[in-house]
Amino acid sequence: MKVFVSGVAGFLGSHLAEANLHQGADVIGCDNLIGGELSNLPEGIEYETADCCDVVAMTRLMRGCDLVYHCAAIATEGLSVFSPALIAQHVYQNTAAMLAAAASNRVRRFVTCSSMARYGNGATPFTEEQAPRPVDPYGIAKVASEHLVRNIAETHGFEYAIAVPHNIIGPKQKYDDPYRNVASIMINRMLQGKQPIIYGDGGQKRCFSFVQDCVAPLLCMGSLDAAAGETINIGPDEEYVSILDLATTIAELLNFDLDPIFVADRPREVRYATCSADKARRLLGYHTTVSLRDGLQSIIDWIRLNGTRPFEYHLPIEIDSPLIPETWKNRMI
């Protein structure tokens, strides 16, 4: 079997490529390196630096592939409020190009990564039957991409599956991005002796998945008949914690004297976000194997091994607005 992974130099894509290799598949992947790193690439895969918006390149690279995992995206939800064109391009437009290439190559199945952002401020825990109500350009682009996946796959006769991950944590996650990955940002700062920065009162609540607990169900979504045509939340519905709790747990693990810096809320940030994992348990045999504490410890070990880094303001802010968080405007992170 030949598997294509987009965003393969990124966090999830690199782990997924490695897992597919271990299962004996031939793996080919691409990345435009906007958020990924070549050092993340697992040994033994075929790789090309390319942008998923390039239909010609994607059609060529996907030749002979049976299964596609589409992980490439700029997934900075908070920034999407200020950079909607960037997000539309690297979430929706790139999905369109990937689908065109998949259809031309007659792939068997296309598995795409949506996001919990599809649910917006819906009632928690979010279930797949709930009507999507995204509240920011990132969530809107993800929901639009889901529609496109269903439409192109049904028209051109290939299978699809839509994964809806929670916040994922683990090694290889970018920890110098000031726009996303709250746990990694906090750990990178605390390891530098700096207090974590918290937007609002820190009462926002989230669930976190360790990356291997996301990869296992994604493998099932690529192979099981029961997953074809399904949208499935991926991640635990246990350990639903506030951002302040998250900072406290990290501080305990690091033996750090916590005194967080509180700044204004970010516009459109969802307060309560957790998904039901019932459908994943039923269809994919999902179960959580790594606790939040152990997952956080593995990021700590990863950052210690690779060294702390200054934050890199690598993405453009398109809308000059008084609503831009001071953390980004004044490069406080």
Ligand SMILES: NC(=O)c1ccc[n+]([C@@H]2O[C@H](COP(=O)([O-])OP(=O)(O)OC[C@H]3O[C@@H](n4cnc5c(N)ncnc54)[C@H](O)[C@@H]3O)[C@@H](O)[C@H]2O)c1
């Ligand atoms: N990590 C999470 O917490 C989380 C949660 C829910 C959903 N997701 C989704 O899972 C997927 C993977 O996320 P991740 O955390 O691994 O992000 P990541 O940034 O680590 O990886 C994404 C990769 O895609 C690449 N990329 C971006 N735009 C591209 C383009 N146009 N062409 C080629 N490559 C491109 C980036 O360089 C990066 O390497 C994304 O679709 C994201 O929206 C992630």
